[in-house]
Amino acid sequence: MRDVAIVAFAQSNCQRDAGAQNEVELIMPVLTEVFKQTGIKSAQDVDFTCSGSCDYQQGAAFAFVAGVDALGAVPPIKESHVEMDAAWALYEAWLKIQMGSAESALLYGFGKSSPGELPIVLSQQLDPYYLAPLWVDTIAFAAMQARTMLDSGEITEADMAEVVARSRNNALKNPHAQLKGDQTVADLLKEATYVSPLRRHDCCPISDGACAMIICTIEKAEEWGKPYAIIKGIDHRIETHHIGSRDLSRSVSTEIAGKAAGVANGPVDVAELYAPFSHQEIILKKALGLGDDTVINPSGGVLAGNVMMASGLSRIGEVAMRIIRGEAKRGVAHATSGPCLQQNLITVLEAK
């Protein structure tokens, strides 16, 4: 596989409610920012554009169509959309570059969860015959997963609180974060449970926002004269939808994707893991074989702010920007979708 460069990344602040801002107003600022970083004017200056979003968040069929208005797609452009996190839009564009039909691509993801009740909305992504009618929501599923891990003795509630304390603390340095603070594990454990055994802080917040990225061939990055991080490996996998058929303390699809992407081919300085619930960071760390020398979620991760459909691409962007700034030489980014980490994408990034 040929190397692909990430040359630009921008994300909005994670905010609980973007009010009357529409899709275009959410997307435009991050697009303007990545165009500026790359030194180009619009989507006309890249070969391919791909986005990720979910109609049900906005409560409108074809919510992504309005997003096209942010692109300046006159004359018409080569463009596609995944009903997935924008990390998978990156994957589609990466394939286009591998096959040689594009040298550069613009990617963006956006989500406006504020119009609905997200956990209940997401309960409708379950098996429509056997699970959705029960209205099991995402938090209840995650709570069951945490419970199995606590019961087996694999983790303690303090381990979960440690993840939260570190995330919130790291988020103090992240201007885009929604939740930040310097609580201790002891402080956090004093709080009441929400959906037992989860406390509110074990669950990611609900955020509105967007992010954007520009990728290209190494040759194009050199031509643009911009610093870049290199995608060395990328792979995505899905596993069974039937929670009862899975060992919930493991993420088998992450394990396979991590191997295929080559996570273990070198030291991992930094990892951004899309863990919407604190115990899931522990599962992912294990699945990827990350040691204590890897800095995990220096941005604060999604426990500090979670723009559904954009957070996965933002994890990749966070690692890329750290590599571009010289803070890390090699990193891993993870994106997820579905209940209890059903589907996962792993990207391995390196400095040039």
Next chain:
Amino acid sequence: MAQLAAVVGVGQTKYKTKRKDVSIAGMVREAAVNALEDAGLTWNDIDAVIIGKAPDMFEGVIMPELYLTDALGCNGKPMLRVHTAGSVGGSTAIVAATYVQSGVFKRILTVSFEKQSESNAMWALSNPQPFSPHLNAGAGGYFAPIIREYMRRSNAPYDAGIKVAVKDRLHGAKNPLAHLQLPEITMKEVEDSPMLWEPLRFLEACPSSDGACAMVIANEELAAKSPRKPAWIRGAAMRSEPTMYAGREQVNPRAGIDCAKDVYAQAGIHNPRKDLDCAEVYVPFSWYEPMWLENLGFADEGKGWELTMSGATSLTEGGDIPWNPSGGVLCSNPIGASGMIRFAEAAQQVRGEAGDHQVDGAKTALGHAYGGGAQFYSMWVVSSEKA
């Protein structure tokens, strides 16, 4: 740099108003199993699954691919979900081809579906959107004024649409999978059917269908080992433009013109009417045949209706360039799958597997899909020859 890729298996369900006998998973799996059987393969031979469908509101299941993982034998494999409005079936096929053309995967399964009987597609298409004026009209209401403008500009006779409605239903009567089976249909019957959206009558509109379509796409090496003839993907292109902008040409959209030029250049098509043997084109409302004949370069601007009226696009009248020999969207319309059905039917023609609606000796065919406010396009050209 792109690797050669070919369609080596096609599977479809029977299209009908309500598939009450199967769940969503059962319906999707039926198409997938048919495609695997056609390709002489099993689930283990598939490296990844690329799935497409139109808005999730059509079934009320958010990202249904998560739940369909098990039915599609995808556990432990990559799965990607495409959604580009009505063009999605075509876009999904193109994204799926990319998995192989990139050299990253050897053989993949792609599936598109819609089970429209789970809801009411017309209203799911026109639910009120925040911050936008509410168009409570469905797709027909949206396109009717654009068709009227085409009629005004081209001076087309009032019955050009009626002719298409009859022609595609006569084609569909040769395709046992087609939803509408109207072998006795006449011009008068179409003309006498109720007017829905002037100038579109009931029988000039597509039905609402349940159904799924699947294809297996393989690289050059594996395609050569396939039991049946492969359909080589000679070109694939997509274009998008905004729904509205000042000066937008809505009758003959530029995105469609550009997309066709791109795919023809890749496939070495100079004169589409001569160089292609047939076309499966997304015509959900009768008048879109003459309009797309012009948009896709089969006829000069304002002259598409002449081709239609002459019978050139009719298989039953022995036309030189049959359009929609399968019966097209006017006979079967599971929206999210409709684009892929066009792409798959084009492949079946060049594989010589189209049965009673086979165009004799078809070597090269166009598959076409469009969506949104006629703003998203996907097209491919497939051929019995590699180059």
